[in-house]
Amino acid sequence: MLIKIKFFLGPSQIAFIIRTMEKMEREIAINNVACIKFRPKLSTDQYYISFKDGDGCSSPVGQMRGEEMEHIVTLNYPGCFVDAIIMHELLHTLVNTLNTPYDYASVMHYEPTAFSLNNLPTIEALQPNVEFGQRYNMSTYDILEVRLFYNCSARGVTHPPMLTTTTVNLYVxxxxxxxxxxxxxxxxxxxxxxxxxxxxxxxxxxxxxxxxxxxxxxxxxxxxxxxxxxxxxxxxxxxxxxxxxxxxxxxxxxxxxxxxxxxxxxxxxxxxxxxxxxxxxxxxxxxxxxxxxxxxxxxxxIVPTTTTQFPSSQTFTSEYSTSLTENSPKYDRLGSVGMYYYEAIMISVPETNTYGVVSNSSIDTYGYLYVDNFNSSNIEENLISGDDDSEDNLQFGMIHQFKSMKKYILVVTTKSPLVVGSVSIAVIGLREVTLTSLTINCE
The missing domain is CATH 2.60.120 (Jelly Rolls)
Structure with a gap:
């Protein structure tokens, strides 16, 4: 069975995915006889899989039909670039359970708290004392289902010997x-x-x-x-x-x-x-x-230092207070749908070091940290960190190494659309920092 593929990624990411596909081909093979084979898409191919960088790790289920014949697998780099995560997304496209037994060990099975908003279990096993949600490799039943679906045989073309040259894969x-x-x-x-x-x-x-x-x-x-x-x-x-x-x-x-x-x-x-x-x-x-x-x-x-075993440090807290109102600028924040009031605040540090950034408010806040520039029309550009509820009382908190010669922009917004309220920001570190409100020109 030939699976056609197309890439919208860089060379190192493509090499990683190809290596993972080759690993899948060999594990699914029966006595090293090839069953499935991934190959580059040709201009005449009607159905194919595309890989692109984007938000998170995701894939539609099954073959795309009708007008949408391109099956897009989204792999955020480098977080999704783990063998088993790529296998998980590819198996969404390739296979059916085919009445095999329920498989807690499947690489397709989600963890107990998958998609939970409050870290409480969303999936409970009927079988006691069983673990599930692994992302290490395909299980025995995962492999069996592919073999059954594509009528794999122990007769046919065998895979060539494994090459011993080094791979460009960074995460092996x-x-x-x-x-x-x-x-x-x-x-x-x-x-x-x-x-x-x-x-x-x-x-x-x-x-x-x-x-x-x-x-x-x-x-x-x-x-x-x-x-x-x-x-x-x-x-x-x-x-x-x-x-x-x-x-x-x-x-x-x-x-x-x-x-x-x-x-x-x-x-x-x-x-x-x-x-x-x-x-x-x-x-x-x-x-x-x-x-x-x-x-x-x-x-x-703990290994003692040459000065004292437990060094003490004096920290400074730099504060900034603001309010999100109906007159604040609005944008469609990352990872959600709708319009959100926000304020962009420039953070300038006098010395390269690690600083903590936390919010304090009666409303549920969301924070994003950008470097160099923030463009409300391209919200993924220059994004380096973000947080929702790491602090108590639904407040965001981030720890990041700030460089003295860089410009950082903290975007303060809310979890839900069009929420207004007062917000205080504190930046904690070994030096005082400067926080300045920025006017963003929306396109």
Whole structure:
């Protein structure tokens, strides 16, 4: 069976997808006899699959018919560029269950809290003590269903031997980290938050080769945050040595879960929650060029510095107050439908460092961070981060490394359309910053 494909992506992304398709072809083959084969689209092909970069990871189900014969698979880079995620989207296009048994292990099965708005389960297994929602590889039944659907045979053309040359794929090793946060876990105060007790686990992280690695929350019973520190982590000074922090995933910002690790550096990965006094299970998926090494540590395992074991830091809070009114500019914000009042605020920092940005309001706020420029007519351009409810009381919170020579624009808006109200913004860090309202010329 030939599946025709077309790409609207860069060379490295195309190479990654092709490698994943080749892996699918070999796993579905019977005794290495080819069953399905992906090939480039020809001008005469009526039905085909297109790949493009966009919001999240998605695919229509089944063959597109009628006027829409192009089946578009959307893969946000690099967040969706994990073998099993691409397999999941491709299987949406390729196969039917064909009366096979219910398969909890299927790469097509969603996790217990899939599409939940409040992190409560949306799917419950009838079979007790069963796990589901994995994104590691096709299951036995996944492979069987493709073989049945396309009448695969053990006779025919065999696949050529695997080449041993290096691949351009940047994410060829997937590692998982699964554990639980309990009331017996160690606790700390979340960076740039003034109060609350947050349970955490800390892991020393090393990589054998410099490169980009992706950290994704693949399964969790609660909303999980991961925070990366360089050299040391100090529970009583959690803003010191902080490099990057991510809470959950804004679905259109999965690319922000990648980080460039250097092999000569020591990193500490801290797993916690976005709200205080929360416990629960979690699983993280880490993908990279080589296997990442983890070693769990506790507060007594911290390597002393040459000055003092627990450095203290003085933080400054820079505040800005505003109101979203019916006279505020409106736009169609990312990830939703409708018009939203917003204000654009320029953030200028005197020194390159990590800063926390939080909102405080009686309304449900949403925040987006842009670099260099914000264009309300092209809301994905220059977007570097975004958040909905990482803070208490439906407020947004973001932690980002700001560079002193860069221009940053914080867009403050709301979760629901056409909501008005007062909002206060606080930027917390080792230096005071300047916040200035910007006038955006809407096209």
């Amino acid at each position: 090793r997937n590692e998982t980290l699964s554990s639980s946060l309990t009331q017996k876990s160690e606790s700390f105060i979340f960076p740039y938050k003034l109060n609350g007790i947050y349970y955490y686990e800390a892991f020393q992280v090393t990589v054998p080769v410099d490169g980009d690695y992706i950290i994704l929350i693949s399964d969790s019973s609660v909303r999980i945050c991961w925070i990366l520190y360089k050299i040391n982590f100090y529970a009583n000074s959690s803003d010191v040595n902080l490099v990057i922090a991510r809470c959950g995933t804004v679905e259109i910002l999965q690319n922000q879960n990648s980080f460039y690790f250097k092999s000569q550096n020591r990193y500490v990965l801290v797993i916690t929650t976005d709200n205080s006094n929360i416990t629960g299970n979690y699983t993280l998926l880490i993908s990279g060029l080589n296997q990442i090494q983890f070693r769990q540590i506790n507060s007594s395992s």
